[in-house]
Amino acid sequence: MPIIHHHIASLRDTLKHYRSQQRIALVPTMGNLHDGHLALVTLAKQHADIVVVSIFVNPTQFGVGEDFNSYPRMLEADVAKLTTVGTDYVFAPTSDEMYPILPLPTSIHAGAITTQLCGQTRPTHFDGVGIVVSKLFNIVQPNVAIFGQKDYQQLAIIKQLVRDLSYPIDIITAPIVRATDGLALSSRNQYLSPEERNIAPLLQQELQRLAQQFTASQHTQKGFEALIVEASKRITAAGFIVDYLEVKTAELEALNSKSAKPTTGSQDLIIVVAAWLGRARLLDNLLVTIY
Numbered sequence: 001m002p003i004i005h006h007h008i009a010s011l012r013d014t015l016k017h018y019r020s021q022q023r024i025a026l027v028p029t030m031g032n033l034h035d036g037h038l039a040l041v042t043l044a045k046q047h048a049d050i051v052v053v054s055i056f057v058n059p060t061q062f063g064v065g066e067d068f069n070s071y072p073r074m075l076e077a078d079v080a081k082l083t084t085v086g087t088d089y090v091f092a093p094t095s096d097e098m099y100p101i102l103p104l105p106t107s108i109h110a111g112a113i114t115t116q117l118c119g120q121t122r123p124t125h126f127d128g129v130g131i132v133v134s135k136l137f138n139i140v141q142p143n144v145a146i147f148g149q150k151d152y153q154q155l156a157i158i159k160q161l162v163r164d165l166s167y168p169i170d171i172i173t174a175p176i177v178r179a180t181d182g183l184a185l186s187s188r189n190q191y192l193s194p195e196e197r198n199i200a201p202l203l204q205q206e207l208q209r210l211a212q213q214f215t216a217s218q219h220t221q222k223g224f225e226a227l228i229v230e231a232s233k234r235i236t237a238a239g240f241i242v243d244y245l246e247v248k249t250a251e252l253e254a255l256n257s258k259s260a261k262p263t264t265g266s267q268d269l270i271i272v273v274a275a276w277l278g279r280a281r282l283l284d285n286l287l288v289t290i291y
């Protein structure tokens with residue numbers, strides 16, 4: 001069973017004994033854990049000797065009217081799950097421990113990358129992610145940190161943060177874990193009604209279909225856009241409200257007809273989608289290489 005720390009000082013005091021000899025991994029979470037999170041821990045164990053999982057529903061990354069108050073908090077059940085995958089430490093601070101003052105006068109803003117995709121409807125979200133992840137990095141000082149590919153934009157922002165602020169931390173990407181019907185696992189899937197849960201895998205099916213169409217198409221921006229419009233219509237017809245469905249380079253640059261039409265070699269693209277189904281805002285993505 002992992003040892004739980006609620007205070008920064010006690011966690012730091014414990015971890016300092018490992019630093020010189022052993023590698024420490026951090027798996028940041030907001031709790032309400034599912035198999036996708038447990039896969040992050042399993043991956044962390046392959047890269048480090050000591051695994052710390054943080055569980056903190058971070059108020060600064062929720063916007064006004066979002067689900068901060070109703071976000072499920074279930075520390076005991078989460079710790080039981082973490083025991084099954086050999087977690088060493090859980091860091092579960094209170095909001096006061098993390099943020100003695102709110103709103104925080106200090107900010108971390110990762111620039112243009114935060115205003116696209118999810119940032120269009122959640123303009124302050126990634127500033128909140130940036131500040132909490134920076135704090136967790138400073139508190140735990142891990143050698144490696146694991147983030148899931150499902151939150152692709154978050155992952156890109158964390159990589160930028162590590163580069164720009166010179167954190168000596170390797171960022172490891174964990175593949176998306178899916179239910180047997182293809183739905184990407186997410187804490188927010190539990191907001192789906194049984195009927196919505198049956199419809200939800202369509203999102204992943206449409207990404208697959210787009211990937212196939214892209215590899216078969218002429219690789220022009222115009223071609224991609226027409227295919228995206230068609231896919232978006234099908235997703236909407238199934239009952240979703242599409243927040244965005246876009247194709248970008250794997251670095252999250254916008255495509256232009258030049259970059260999307262490689263004359264030499266291959267190009268890695270990412271198809272990213274966010275769509276509401278009832279109360280749940282679902283995210284998914286698929287990397288595709290075009291030749």
Ligand code: PAF
Binds near residue numbers: 028030058061
């Ligand atoms: O991906 C999440 O669960 C959160 O955004 C994170 C990285 C734990 C920061 O609160």
